[in-house]
Amino acid sequence: MSLLSPEPASIPPSRPETLMAREAREAPQRCVEQLRLNADLVRDAGRQLRALAPPFAATLARGSSDQAAAFAKFLLETHGGVPTLSHAPSIGSLYHKTSPAFRGVPLIAISQSGRSPDLLAAADDARAQGAVVVAIVNDAASPLAERAQIVIPVHAGAETSVAATKSFVCTLVALTHLIAEWSQDAALLAALDDVGDVLEAAATADWTGAVAPLKDATQMLVLGRGPTLPIAGEAALKLKETCSLHAEAFSIAEVAHGPMTLVGPGDPVLALAPFDIARTGLRDRLEDFAARGATVIAAGLPEDVAPAKLVLPSRADVHPVLAAIAQIQSFYGLANALSLARGYDPDSPPHLNKVTRTL
Template sequence: MHAQTGRMLIEARQAPDVCEAQLERNATLVREAGRRLRDLAPPFAATLARGSSDQAAGFAKHLLEIHAGIPTLSHAPSVGSLYRASSPHFRDIPLIAISQSGRSPDLIAASEDAQRQGAIVVALVNDTASPLAALADITIPVHAGAETSVAATKSFIATLVALTHLVSEWSGDDALLGALSGIGPRLREAAAQDWSAALPYLVPASDLLVLGRGPTLPIAGEAALKLKETAGLYAEAFSSAEVAHGPMTLVKAGDPVLAFGPGDVSAHGLHERLADFAARGAPVIAAGPAEDIAAATIQFPAPAGEHPVIGAIAAIQSFYDLANAVAIARGRDPDRPPHLAKVTRTL
């Protein structure tokens, strides 16, 4: 699938090289950060982000709760930036602030307010000269390089890899750390996967449910956001379990559903859920382990036996090519979405 190749797609295809270099460049830094956070032994952690970075924060929550056993909450930026009401319970708590630019005023203000209460700010940023990086107690560079397309792609993937690296060192999860060593080849394979069979269903769509669960729920969130942002397609992400609590009643014959199947126990019930959508005439487009997506209309199988975290990261790598093609087919310029800017300056 090679639609018109603009900055978004060029940058997305740089992600495999970026991530390989990042792991090498950050090895000592992340090992030390992981040791420091492990010694801190916090009762919980928090994330702070907006936009695509907030989907990465959801990925951090999954990693920390499943692989490190640390409950993780999402700290709303306005609590610190507008209300100045960050809790004193943040003392000695890691606050993971995620921002490609490191220059969003609300994230900076919220980080400062949390620090006032004793939080340990851990910044994951692409721009290490940014104000967020300067104020952080621990800074993890994602090393994505310049990203000029408004829609973040390689920086999002690089952030997922940096989070996985950090949590693997923090938790001492050798299996997760070992799985990361093959991220470059896996992302290249994912970037080459052809998802163009989904185009006839997505290009004319007026709305879309995007499903994920466990490690792929934030992937579904990022996919939905990118389709809104680049293609003008109203897409909404739900857990494949949560969708049964109301939203699935909106889907009728002809309405497409996009699903990112997880490669772990959270795939429980996915086959039946997709079969239910297909039975009512909804075209189901699904990526994931073959046995879990067998009921889908269009299937993009994942390699058997791959680590579920790596599989989730690979899925968004494949999806970016599709998002680019959908946007162009709908008459949009994915590099320059209307009304959006690279740095969002909210407070």
């Protein structure tokens, strides 16, 4: 048996709903509650970060949280005008080489549990160099939160399924809230009022039409750009975790630089289209894939995704940042259904644990 295709776990036939599906469905209400509970806290954090006026910012994360970190980078650079780098945990946890240039620089450390040893060691190392640690955590009493000067709880509640869903969505909303306050972006701040309605609609959007063309797939590409590139990264990760499907995420702008040659007739391509200027050139790229005989599945504006064999339902009348978050909310329903269709248990991916204790 290939390492890419472990034996499917047995799934109790009587179980009406997986934990993954149930927890993903909680995300919209959790996000609404988060925005209410964090209103004053995040407003004050934004004020502190504006006063800090750092020359750059950095993120610190692994796994799904690192996709959230990439989303934060996009928001900070496009809405806040703050260059943002990804600080590899091993630079601090193993090499202890965090630069003194981090003095006065926000280090946005993102972790659902706040307990991964390498993140804690890296945060300690960065703080020793004068970094301002900003913890985005589900557990506000975690060791990571204790190390931070600014703590933003995501209020996702207990998450039992190994595959993160609601904690990821809540983290994206928390980051959007923080960066909207930090940058004082009026349009982004106003968009937060729509989070509940947008995510509720996304949670009920039916993406399971993609189960049939993906059920027997062995590999696929997931495409995004701008705000949806981190969403594509999270989707590809979940396809690996829950479906044992070798999925890789690429930028719509970069996929023609080599990866496109791997796609042939019948190969699936999932495009999570952006709703902002990053959609430039998308239709041409999807037409290229369709001409190769690929099975193109896409979510986005109708005029952009017309070449797709299957167009997934999505909202076009919302802020592009919320539209991107809505895509992963909808995708989780597809990932859950596809995992079951392929004979796996999405709540218990093989070889994975809820807290990854990387050193």
